[in-house]
Structures are given as structure tokens and as C-alpha cells.
Amino acid sequence: xxxAILIAGFGxxxxxxxxxxxxxxxxxxxxxxxWIPSYGPEMRGGTANCGVTIxxxxxxxxxxxxxxxxxAMNRPSLEKFEPDVQPxxxxxxxxxxxxxxxxxxxxxxxxxxxxELAEEIGNSKVANNIILGAxxxxxxxxxxxxxxxxxxxxxxxxxHDLIPVNRRALELGRELxxxxxxEKR
Amino acid sequence: xxxxxxxxxxxxxxxxxxxxxxxxxxxPITPQSELPHYLAKRMPQVGGVYLQAESEVATIxxxxxxxxxxxxxxxxxxxxxxxxxxxxxxxxxxxxxxxxIVNMMRGGxxxxxxxxxxxxxxxxxxxxxxxxxxxxxxxxxxxxxIIDLMQDAFDLADRYRNPVMxxxxxxxxxxxxxxxxxxxxxxxxxxxxWAATGRTxxxxxxxxxxxxxxxxxxxxxxxxxxxxxxxxxxxxxxEDYLAADAxxxxxxxxxxxxxxxxxxxxxxxxxxxxxxxxxxxxxPFPVKAFQPLLATAAHFLTVEMSMGQMVEDVxxxxxxxxxxxxxxxxxxxxxxxxxxxxxxxxILAGGEAK
Amino acid sequence: xxxxxxxxxxxxxxxxxHYCPGCTHGIxxxxxxxAIDELNVFDRTIGVAPVGCSVFAYNYFDCDxxxxxxxxxxxxxxxxxxxxxxxxxxxYQGDGDLAAIGTGEVVHAAARGEKITVIFINxxxxxxxxxxMAPTTLIGQKTTTTPYGRDRELNGSPVKICEMLGVLDGAxxxxxxxxxxxANVVKAKKAIKRAFEVQMAGHGFTLVEVLSACPTNWGLxxxxxxxxxxxxxxxxxxxxxxxxxEEI
Numbered sequence: 001x002x003x004a005i006l007i008a009g010f011g012x013x014x015x016x017x018x019x020x021x022x023x024x025x026x027x028x029x030x031x032x033x034x035w036i037p038s039y040g041p042e043m044r045g046g047t048a049n050c051g052v053t054i055x056x057x058x059x060x061x062x063x064x065x066x067x068x069x070x071x072a073m074n075r076p077s078l079e080k081f082e083p084d085v086q087p088x089x090x091x092x093x094x095x096x097x098x099x100x101x102x103x104x105x106x107x108x109x110x111x112x113x114x115x116e117l118a119e120e121i122g123n124s125k126v127a128n129n130i131i132l133g134a135x136x137x138x139x140x141x142x143x144x145x146x147x148x149x150x151x152x153x154x155x156x157x158x159x160h161d162l163i164p165v166n167r168r169a170l171e172l173g174r175e176l177x178x179x180x181x182x183e184k185r
Numbered sequence: 186x187x188x189x190x191x192x193x194x195x196x197x198x199x200x201x202x203x204x205x206x207x208x209x210x211x212x213p214i215t216p217q218s219e220l221p222h223y224l225a226k227r228m229p230q231v232g233g234v235y236l237q238a239e240s241e242v243a244t245i246x247x248x249x250x251x252x253x254x255x256x257x258x259x260x261x262x263x264x265x266x267x268x269x270x271x272x273x274x275x276x277x278x279x280x281x282x283x284x285x286i287v288n289m290m291r292g293g294x295x296x297x298x299x300x301x302x303x304x305x306x307x308x309x310x311x312x313x314x315x316x317x318x319x320x321x322x323x324x325x326x327x328x329x330x331i332i333d334l335m336q337d338a339f340d341l342a343d344r345y346r347n348p349v350m351x352x353x354x355x356x357x358x359x360x361x362x363x364x365x366x367x368x369x370x371x372x373x374x375x376x377x378x379w380a381a382t383g384r385t386x387x388x389x390x391x392x393x394x395x396x397x398x399x400x401x402x403x404x405x406x407x408x409x410x411x412x413x414x415x416x417x418x419x420x421x422x423x424e425d426y427l428a429a430d431a432x433x434x435x436x437x438x439x440x441x442x443x444x445x446x447x448x449x450x451x452x453x454x455x456x457x458x459x460x461x462x463x464x465x466x467x468x469p470f471p472v473k474a475f476q477p478l479l480a481t482a483a484h485f486l487t488v489e490m491s492m493g494q495m496v497e498d499v500x501x502x503x504x505x506x507x508x509x510x511x512x513x514x515x516x517x518x519x520x521x522x523x524x525x526x527x528x529x530x531x532i533l534a535g536g537e538a539k
Numbered sequence: 540x541x542x543x544x545x546x547x548x549x550x551x552x553x554x555x556x557h558y559c560p561g562c563t564h565g566i567x568x569x570x571x572x573x574a575i576d577e578l579n580v581f582d583r584t585i586g587v588a589p590v591g592c593s594v595f596a597y598n599y600f601d602c603d604x605x606x607x608x609x610x611x612x613x614x615x616x617x618x619x620x621x622x623x624x625x626x627x628x629x630x631y632q633g634d635g636d637l638a639a640i641g642t643g644e645v646v647h648a649a650a651r652g653e654k655i656t657v658i659f660i661n662x663x664x665x666x667x668x669x670x671x672m673a674p675t676t677l678i679g680q681k682t683t684t685t686p687y688g689r690d691r692e693l694n695g696s697p698v699k700i701c702e703m704l705g706v707l708d709g710a711x712x713x714x715x716x717x718x719x720x721x722a723n724v725v726k727a728k729k730a731i732k733r734a735f736e737v738q739m740a741g742h743g744f745t746l747v748e749v750l751s752a753c754p755t756n757w758g759l760x761x762x763x764x765x766x767x768x769x770x771x772x773x774x775x776x777x778x779x780x781x782x783x784x785e786e787i
Contacts, residue, residue, distance in 0.1 A: 020361065024190050027363045035190070035361040060446035062360050065521035208622060234621050238614065239647035246611035246644070250587075250618025253605055258618070276608050381603035381619075383583040383626045391597055393606040 001031070001056045003141045004064045007128075008049035008081055009073025009094075017154075018071075018128040019050035022135075024150035025142040026054035034062035047076065054141050069139065071131055072098060090138060092131050110134060110177070117172060123162070126169035133173020144170050188363040193353060194219035196328045196364060197287055198227060200335025201259055205372030206285070207233030208258040210247040212240055214266045215299040216355035217289035221261070241266040245273030245286075252282035253392035255380030257339055261287035263355075264297065264305055268313070274348055275314030278409070279394025281379075283342035285335075287351045289358040290490075292517040300517020301355030303439060306494035309352050310468040317406055319413040321420055322350045322467040324438040328362035334465075341420065343375050345412050352467060354490060356440040356519065416469055423471035424463040427453060431460030433532055434478055436499050437488040438464045440519070445488050447522045448529060459529060467495070475502040484532050485509045488520055548572035550581050552601045561754035561761025563718045564592060564660065568599055570724070571629070571658055574732040575602070578739070584627040585619055587612040589641075591633035592667045593660065610641025613648035616655045627739060629656040635665045638674040638698045645704070645746075652709030652743035656734045659700060659746055662753040663772060670756035674698040677775055682756070697775065701748050705781035711743030713781040717750040717773060719765040730780070742784050750776055 005022065009015040016037050023035040037050045051064025069090040072078035075098045078091070085091055087106045096115035112134055114127035129147075136144060147170055151163050191199070198220050201209070209228060211221040221237070228235040238244040244260045251258040262270065267288045277284060290305045292298040305313075312318045321341050325331045334351065342349040381390040396402035424442075427449055428434050437445040442463040452459035462478070464471050485507055487496040496511045503509055512528045514520045547553060550572035558564045575584050581602055588596040590609035597604035607615040612630035620628045637645050637659050645657065664682055665671040671684040675697050679688040689697075701715045712734050716727035727749055734745035750772050754764035 020190070023361060027188055027190055033190070033363060036356060037359050059362075060450050061443040061522055062362070063356070063440070063444055063519055063521065065519075066523060208618075210618065236617070236621060238617075239643055242611065243614040243617075243644050243647065246608065246614035247618035247621070249607070249611075250605065250615035250620075251622045252618070253615075254585075254619045254622040256622040258622075272608055273611070280606075381585060381605060382623055383585055383603055385582050389601055390603045391606070392604070393597060395594065395606050 001054070001141075003054045003069065003139060004067045005052045005054070005069045005071065005135070005141070006049060006064050006067035006081055006084075007052065007071040007073070008047070008077030011046045011048040013048070013073050014125070014128050015048045015073060016050050018132060019052045021147060021150050021154060022052045022132065022142065023054070024154060025146035026052075028146045028149055029142055031056060031142075032059050034059050036062045036064065049077065049081075069135060071135065073128070074098065075100060078102060090135075092134055094127065094131060096127070108138070110138070112173070112176065118169065121165065121168050121172060123165045126166055129166050129169035130173040130176075133170035134177045135173075136170065137174040137177040144174065188365050190361050191328055191364045192219055192359060192361050193328050193331055194289065194358040195223045196331040197261065197335060197351065197353075197358075198223035199366065200332040201285070201339070202227055202231055202233070203332075203366070203369060203372070204257070204336040204339040205374050206257045206259050206339060207231065208251045208256045209233070209235050210238050210244045210251070210258070210260050211235075212238050212244050212262065212266060214263045216291055216301070216358050217261050217263050217287065219358065220287065220289075241269035242273065245270040245277070248284050249273060249277055249280065249282060249392075252277065252284045253280065253381050255377040255382055257374055259285040259287065261289070263289050263291045264293050264302075267305060267308070271308075271314035274320075275316050275318065276394050277348050278318040278320065279316065280392050281346040282348070282392070283339075283346050284348050285338045285342055285351060286348055287353070290352060290354045292515065298517045299355065301357075301440060301519065302490050302515060302517055303354055303441060304491035304494065304515060305352070306467060306489070306491060309350050310470070310498070318409065319416065319468060320348045320350055321345070321416055321469070322352050324352050324465060324467050325357065326439050326442050326463060328360065329364045331357070332364050332366065345416060347412065352439070354440050420466055421469050421471040421473050422465035423474040424461075424465060425474060426461040426463060428460030428462050428478060429481065430458055431478075431482055432458040433484045433486060433529060434482045435459065435461045435486050435488060435525075435529070436464070436495070437461065438467060438495065441488050441490050444520050444522050444525060448525045451522070451526060452529060457529075457533060464495070470498040470502060472502045475499075479503060479506060482507060486528060486532060487511050488525055489513045490519065491515050548576045550575040550584070550601055552599055554598060556599055557595060558592070559755045561752065561764055562592075563662075563749075563751040566718050566724060567658065567660060567727070567749050567751065568596065570728045570731050571631070572600065573728060574735050575627070577732060578627075578735055580627045580735070580739070583625070584629070585623070587616050587619070587628070587630040589630070589632040589636040591636045591665075593631055593633060594667070596631050610636050610639070611644055612636070613641065613644040613653065613655065613657065617648055617651070617653050620653060620655055624654070627656075627735060628654075629658060629735070631658045632660065633666070634659070634661045634663065634673045634675040638700055645700075646707070649704045649707045649710045649744040649746070652711070654738050654741055654743060655745070656738045657744075657746040658731065659748040660751050661700070661748050661772075661776065662751040663697070664753050664756045666753050666756050677771055699776065701746070701781040704746060707744075709744050710746070710782050712737040712745040712783050714746075714783070715748040715750065715776055715778050715781065717768065717778055719750070719752065719768045719773075723778075733783070737784060740784075748776070750778075
């Protein structure tokens with residue numbers, strides 16, 4: 001198993017912390033993991049992306065230059081990183097914020113209206129986890145339980161009341177992909 | 186013991202604390218700021234001192250004072266700040282004080298940018314300040330290795346009474362990887378009979394780098410040179426990653442070496458005899474690693490996040506009896522595996538690389 | 540019976556100094572040493588020498604000593620004091636060292652309230668390097684780099700360190716004294732001793748500026764130099780305590 005996942009969006013969208021969550025979950029499941037950020041000098045509102053590598057052998061390079069999966073949280077990210085995705089890979093598009101389609105035909109592309117869906121379940125901040133849920137369903141890279149366990153570790157105790165809604169978001173993403181009748185790869 | 190996920194910069198801090206360092210003097214600069222953030226929180230928990238100075242110039246002189254007073258002490262910065270420290274580092278060497286200096290390298294020259302680079306190699310390995318000196322430069326390539334090397338950094342500084350530099354880059358500082366911290370061990374800091382701590386009934390001690398009489402300074406220089414020679418003999422370190430039977434040997438350190446490992450993996454899967462020498466000590470440069478390879482390797486390719494600095498040491502280590510090629514990205518750009526692979530292909534096919 | 544009434548302080552080494560005839564460094568060295576002796580802290584005192592004429596102060600003071608790079612003595616002293624808070628730490632710096640290249644270090648040591656004592660020798664000139672203009676050189680004063688006299692338009696005005704540092708909250712004791720006659724030497728001694736006492740009481744940063752003579756670079760005989768100091772420097776650099784804690 002070798003997954004190199006690039007998560008990209010605006011600063012402040014939770015892109016970096018979503019990546020950390022994923023890496024943490026991979027570590028809890030006994031995988032080799034690496035998380036590497038890249039961002040502009042702005043503290044808020046600039047571009048932000050991070051690469052997460054999860055593998056069952058030592059990770060040679062933590063630098064994600066040819067991702068197996070791209071999670072695009074805004075349009076510039078899709079435009080910038082789409083060409084880098086490995087053939088046969090996966091692109092998850094947050095279609096709440098991206099009004100264009102991916103052009104690649106040699107990768108699987110899923111469009112998820114993550115922001116609207118997050119509002120529907122009562123917390124606009126869990127959009128990332130809806131997409132993460134979709135990623136887990138399609139790739140099986142880590143389990144939802146491991147992500148929930150990671151939330152328990154990375155969130156300060158006074159935010160643990162947010163764990164149920166995050167779990168709900170992960171499950172929603174998973175269900176969306178199941179409804180499409182897709183098979184795990 | 187369970188693994189925890191840690192940033193490289195934080196690992197430097199935790200590694201230092203576990204090595205018995207209790208004094209940190211620093212000044213903010215990107216991309217190493219997570220380290221001072223970490224130590225500002227951590228030092229008071231272990232009875233240590235974190236002090237933010239007014240400049241890197243002051244920082245290194247505080248280190249000089251603290252080291253002279255017998256403490257395990259460190260500072261950290263990135264390129265521009267390390268440049269400001271050069272005068273002080275020269276004094277630290279002259280006065281034979283142990284300390285650890287961390288440089289999380291960023292793009293230069295000048296203000297450059299805050300993105301990762303390895304372009305301070307010359308400054309680190311040639312002695313960036315004035316005078317005839319050297320210091321051990323350690324180059325970790327993973328967060329776990331940072332933890333392990335911090336202990337060594339302080340021990341080597343003590344062994345030779347000389348500063349030790351830990352040279353990383355922005356990627357290494359900000360990436361997160363699982364680390365095993367292990368049990369916290371009782372640290373035995375070697376006695377410092379030379380420290381100037383107030384006479385308290387003993388001999389007068391002087392912490393000094395001034396030798397006004399040329400005969401005296403020459404003697405001092407010769408004595409220092411003997412230390413540097415001992416370091417060259419005893420302290421060369423490297424990782425040999427499938428290099429023994431390689432037709433083409435990549436040479437890279439730190440983050441660039443991680444990228445090169447991925448290239449080696451790919452080449453080996455395809456049946457190409459490619460390996461990697463990863464220097465852990467940039468100075469002393471691991472010349473010993475290259476001696477056996479001269480009989481087996483046909484080409485060397487140095488990969489750096491600069492316009493080519495370590496490549497000069499590779500040419501010296503191979504005595505130029507094999508072609509040494511160079512591939513680099515700079516200004517904060519990272520070499521990507523695909524491009525390094527293409528360079529390897531070209532060399533193996535007998536083509537010219539740049 | 541014969542009684543010894545005047546002797547070398549324990550804190551001074553029994554060696555000849557390299558200072559020029561008429562230079563007042565020797566007097567100030569002695570005052571610092573006497574203060575350390577009288578406070579009975581010789582064994583736990585650490586001094587930091589500067590770059591400048593007093594670069595070899597480490598050979599004259601018999602306590603543990605450090606030689607700092609130019610201007611950085613307060614940073615070095617900070618490192619020492621943070622590691623050894625129960626020691627008495629002083630720096631000895633000239634006007635080029637402290638008021639030009641080392642301005643940042645002394646200001647921030649004062650701002651942090653570092654519990655150290657700075658002995659600041661102001662002789663209005665760079666002496667070791669050949670009599671150039673110092674930040675404290677007076678308007679009109681001739682030096683090798685102000686051959687027509689210091690010009691306010693070109694060089695700005697002399698820096699008043701005590702006035703500057705006195706406004707910082709971290710400064711506990713700031714005083715300016717002179718050594719141009721015996722009465723002032725006695726006052727200087729009191730101020731230096733007081734600075735050490737304030738440091739030892741843990742009140743914060745302490746500094747004593749000592750107006751000093753440099754006959755060699757001023758081009759004056761020793762007695763003329765002392766008169767020049769009294770007539771020209773004292774009016775521009777008023778003597779007295781700029782900051783002092785109420786107790787002690």
C-alpha cells in the first residue's frame with residue numbers, strides 16, 4: 001500500500017489540519033506516514049497545501065510531487081495540481097467552491113458539494129471531513145475509526161463535543177461514494 | 186513506547202531537552218519558528234531558560250556567555266540570522282566553547298525567501314566566520330533522525346569543545362513524521378573544569394579568543410587544527426543506500442536525499458543499478474564512503490537544493506577519477522523524483538547531464 | 540609599629556598595565572576592584588572585558604573573566620548571569636564598544652532588567668584605534684576623523700547614555716560620575732559599589748558611566764586633560780544618579 005495524497009486549498013480552510021488528521025490515523029494503524037506542508041507567507045487567506053504519504057514500507061520521499069490522490073478545495077488548486085496526479089489516480093473536487101470540471105480522463109474524478117452538505121448536517125467547518133470520508137471509502141487508506149481516534153488525540157478536550165459531527169461528516173462522505181455503487185480499489 | 190507525530194522543528198527542541206540542554210537563546214525567523222515556540226513552552230517545564238534576544242548577534246553572544254559558564258546551550262536560526270551569527274561563532278571556536286547551532290536553511294542570497302534550500306552548505310562547511318576554523322555539521326533527513334542526532338550534536342560539541350551545527354531545511358523543519366522518543370534518560374553532562382563560573386576558591390579561569398602575540402596565536406591555531414584533524418578522522422558519517430554495487434551513485438543530504446531514495450527505489454524496481462550515498466556529516470565530509478565505490482561506480486550524480494556546493498566535495502572525494510554530475514533546484518524549489526529520475530536515465534544512456 | 544594603610548585590592552592582579560600615562564582606566568579598575576573586595580564577593584564575581592583600550596582588562600582583574608567581541612559584552616553577561624544567577628557579573632566597556640556598535644546589546648540588557656553591572660568608560664574618543672570620533676565626542680571636538688571638529692550637521696550630536704537608559708523600566712541603577720579630581724573619585728567609588736549592591740539585591744540592570752580622560756588622543760598633558768574633562772565634558776554630561784531604587 002502506498003498512498004500519496006495532496007490536499008490543497010486556501011489558508012484557513014483547514015487543509016493542513018485535515019492532512020495531519022489523516023497522517024495521525026495512518027500512524028495509529030501502524031503505517032509509515034509523513035506530512036509535509038507548503039504555504040505562502042500570508043497567515044490567512046493565501047494558498048495552502050500539504051502532502052500526506054501513508055505506506056506499509058518506509059517512506060523514501062515525503063515530498064508529494066506525483067500524488068495518487070488530489071483533494072482540491074478550491075479552483076486554483078485543481079488547476080495547478082491536476083496535471084501531477086498519477087495515471088489511474090483519484091481527484092476529489094469540492095464542487096461547492098469549484099465551478100469547473102477536471103480535464104483528465106485517465107484518473108477517477110468525484111465532485112462533492114462539501115460546503116452545502118456540511119451546512120446541512122449543521123456545521124460548515126466539517127466540509128473537509130466529508131471529502132475525507134469519500135477518500136476513505138474509495139481508497140481504504142485508513143479506517144473511519146482511526147480518524148475518530150485521531151480527532152480524540154489532536155483536538156483539545158474542550159473541543160471533543162465536535163467529534164460526533166465530524167464522525168457524521170466522515171460517514172456522509174463514505175455514504176455518498178457507496179451510493180454511487182463504487183468498489184474499493 | 187507509542188509513537189507520536191511530530192514536526193521536525195519540534196523534534197529538534199525535544200531532542201535538545203532530552204540531551205540535557207537547558208538554555209536556549211533565539212530570535213524569530215521563518216522557517217524555524219516552531220522550534221523557539223516549542224522551547225518557550227518546554228524549557229520552563231524542565232527548569233531551563235528560554236530567552237528571546239534582540240538580534241541573532243546578541244543570541245550567539247549569549248550562547249558564548251552561557252557556554253563559558255558551563256551550560257549545555259543552543260540557538261537556532263535560518264540563513265540570514267546564521268549570517269549575523271558568524272562573528273560570534275568564530276569567537277566560540279576561538280574560545281573553545283561547546284554549543285549547538287541549528288540552521289534550518291531557506292532560499293538566499295539576501296532576504297531570498299522563506300522556502301526550503303540547502304544553499305548555506307559552503308557557509309556551514311567552510312567556516313562562515315573569520316579565521317581558520319571548522320565545525321562538525323550534521324544533516325538529518327527524517328524527524329526520527331533529528332531526535333537521535335541532537336544527543337550526538339551536544340556530545341560531539343563537548344568532546345571537541347567546538348560548536349556543532351545541525352543543518353536542516355524548511356521541509357525537514359515543518360514536516361511531520363512519527364517518532365519514537367523512548368524513555369527519558371538521565372543525561373550525564375561531562376564536567377567542564379575550564380568553565381569560568383567565579384573562582385570559588387580555585388584558579389582564575391578566562392574565556393577568551395585573543396592571543397595578541399603571533400607565536401601564541403600560531404600555537405593556538407595548530408592546536409585547533411589538530412582537533413579538526415581528529416574530527417575528520419573520527420567523525421565522518423553517512424548512510425549507504427544500495428550504493429555498493431551501483432553503476433550510478435546519487436549523492437544527496439537532507440530532504441534532497443529523501444527524494445533521491447525514491448529515485449533509487451524506482452530504478453532498482455526497474456533493474457537499474459543505482460544507489461545513494463547520504464552524508465550525515467557535511468563536515469567532515471564522508472570521504473571514506475567514496476573510496477570503495479571508485480572501484481564499482483561509473484558515475485556520480487550530486488543532487489542539491491542549491492546551484493551546486495556539495496558537488497565540489499564529491500569531486501574531491503572521488504578525486505575526479507569518475508565523472509561527477511550535478512542536478513539542483515534552488516530558490517526554494519524542490520527537486521522532484523521524476524526530474525531526478527530523468528537525469529539518471531540520461532546519464533545511464535550515456536548522455537550529458539548538466 | 541608600622542601599619543599598611545594602602546594596598547592593592549585582592550581583585551586586582553599584581554601586574555603592570557598597558558595604559559598610557561595620565562589615562563584614568565587604572566583609577567576605575569581600582570575602584571571596581573575595591574568595590575568587589577569591600578562587598579566580599581571576589582570569589583563569585585565574573586567580569587566581561589570589551590574590545591577597545593580595556594581589552595586586556597581580563598589580565599588585570601583577578602576574578603574569572605571573559606573576553607567579549609566588540610560591543611557584545613552585555614549579551615555575554617546575560618548568558619553568564621542566566622546560567623549562574625547567584626554570581627556577581629559585570630562588564631567593563633568603552634564608549635565605542637557600548638555606545639556605538641554595542642548600543643543594541645546594552646539597551647536590551649537594560650530593558651530586560653538583566654541583573655548585571657555595566658562600567659561604562661566615556662572618554663569621548665576611540666582611543667585604541669587611533670583617536671577617531673566616538674558617539675560621545677563633543678560638538679567641535681577635534682579627532683582624527685573630525686579634523687575640523689565634530690560638526691552637528693555632518694555627525695549629529697553626542698549620545699547621552701545615562702539619560703537614554705534611565706527611562707527604561709528594567710534599569711534599576713543608572714549614574715554618571717567623573718574621576719577628574721579626588722572628590723569625584725570618591726563619589727565614583729560610591730556609585731560603583733552601589734551599582735553592585737543593587738545588582739546583588741536583584742533589582743535589575745545597573746550602569747555607572749565614568750567620564751574619563753584620554754590625554755594621548757586628546758593631545759593634552761595629563762593635568763590639562765583632567766581640566767579639559769571638567770570644563771567640557773561635565774557640562775554636557777551632567778553628573779549624578781539618573782535612576783536609583785529607594786531602598787539600599
